[in-house]
Amino acid sequence: MIEFPLYIILIPFALVVILFIVFVFFNLYHLFGFGFLSFYSFLVTFLFLGLTVLILFITYKLAAPLDWMQIITLP
Amino acid sequence: MLIEKQIPNRQKDENLVLFLRRHPIIIFSRWAVYLFLGLIPPFFYYFISINYPDVLTHPLGYPVLLLLACSLYLFIALFFLNAFIDYYLDVWIVTDRRIINIEQRGLFNREIAEHTLERVQDVSALQKGIFQTFFSYGDVHVQTAGEIQRFIFRQIDNPFEVVRVLNNLIHKHEAEFDNRLFETIKDNKTEAE
Numbered sequence: 001m002i003e004f005p006l007y008i009i010l011i012p013f014a015l016v017v018i019l020f021i022v023f024v025f026f027n028l029y030h031l032f033g034f035g036f037l038s039f040y041s042f043l044v045t046f047l048f049l050g051l052t053v054l055i056l057f058i059t060y061k062l063a064a065p066l067d068w069m070q071i072i073t074l075p
Numbered sequence: 076m077l078i079e080k081q082i083p084n085r086q087k088d089e090n091l092v093l094f095l096r097r098h099p100i101i102i103f104s105r106w107a108v109y110l111f112l113g114l115i116p117p118f119f120y121y122f123i124s125i126n127y128p129d130v131l132t133h134p135l136g137y138p139v140l141l142l143l144a145c146s147l148y149l150f151i152a153l154f155f156l157n158a159f160i161d162y163y164l165d166v167w168i169v170t171d172r173r174i175i176n177i178e179q180r181g182l183f184n185r186e187i188a189e190h191t192l193e194r195v196q197d198v199s200a201l202q203k204g205i206f207q208t209f210f211s212y213g214d215v216h217v218q219t220a221g222e223i224q225r226f227i228f229r230q231i232d233n234p235f236e237v238v239r240v241l242n243n244l245i246h247k248h249e250a251e252f253d254n255r256l257f258e259t260i261k262d263n264k265t266e267a268e
Contacts (some may be wrong), residue, residue, distance in 0.1 A: 006138060010253040013142045015154040023181045025154070026182055031160050034185060041163060055152060063138070072135050 001075060007068040027054075083187075086172060093169035093240060097230040098212035105158040109151050116144040157182075167228045169237075171244060172218060176226045190226070192248045194219045198235035198241045207217055217241070 031041055101212075120140070123130050130136040164179035175189040195217055203211030215228040215237050231237060 006134065009135075009139060009142060011113065013146065016146045017149070020153060023153055024156070027156050027160055027223055030179070030182065031156075034164055034179070044156065044159045048152055050153045052149065055148045059141065059184075062141055063165075069097060069101070070134060074135075 001073060003073050005068070006066070006070050006072055023060070045061055083168070083175060083177075087100075089173070090171045091168070092171055092244060093237060094166070095167040095228055095231045095237065096168070097165060098210060098232045099228050100210045100212065100223070102158055102162040105162075106155060109154050109158070112154075113148065113151050116147060120144075165229070167226070167231070168243065172246075174219075174226060174241075176228075188226070189200050190217075190219045191250070192245055195241070195245055196220055198245070200238045202234060215241075 028045065031045065089239040102206070103199070123140070131140075161179060164185070166175075166177045168177070171192075173189050173191055174195065176184045186235070197216075197218040198214055199216045199218075201216065202208055202211075207213045212230050212232050213234040215234045216233060217226040217228070219226065228237065238264065
């Protein structure tokens with residue numbers, strides 16, 4: 001029987017978010033380092049950032065009511 | 076960073092003739108695939124709720140599915156940005172003197188090459204398949220005498236028009252060269268007399 005608090009599953013999720021941030025950094029570095037300054041590059045960057053904020057906000061809204069301290073027991 | 080439609084390392088009196096990127100259908104088709112991927116979590120949730128409702132009521136089931144869905148959506152957003160960068164950083168510039176080929180290969184490989192119009196030996200366009208014919212895009216192959224012997228303008232809009240413009244430029248350039256040569260010979264002859 002395995003027992004662990006629910007918040008443990010947030011650790012792999014945090015690793016995914018860190019990986020995501022690293023790739024976002026590389027992508028934006030390429031876009032603004034080598035790309036062309038134009039309306040479209042800014043538009044897509046803001047759309048992407050808006051979409052990211054929206055995803056994280058919805059996840060937070062859905063995840064906040066959960067009791068992350070509860071102990072999960074797996075047989 | 077460069078300004079849109081500005082020639083890199085511009086020479087004196089050099090004019091921009093063509094500024095080319097892939098046809099927009101290329102990026103929209105990639106975005107459509109990612110949009111389709113985004114539909115997977117709602118369908119999966121619906122499937123689970125109908126067939127395995129116990130999974131959603133389990134204290135571990137719902138949080139795990141929620142975090143998995145969030146991770147998937149974050150990476151779909153990242154693919155969305157990556158597809159745009161892939162599209163946006165591949166540029167072919169034609170001026171009245173040079174052809175400049177700028178290509179981003181993956182995240183860490185970038186290639187910039189250029190050739191003067193005198194080095195261009197042959198220009199041809201290739202449009203194949205139903206999509207390319209229907210949306211009027213294709214490849215333009217520019218054969219040169221340089222080290223990188225072939226430039227390929229990939230999946231650009233209206234490739235046959237681009238070939239026409241390039242051929243006109245090359246002929247104009249050749250005519251100017253002949254005129255200059257003729258003038259030089261004429262001047263030398265006059266001086267000798």
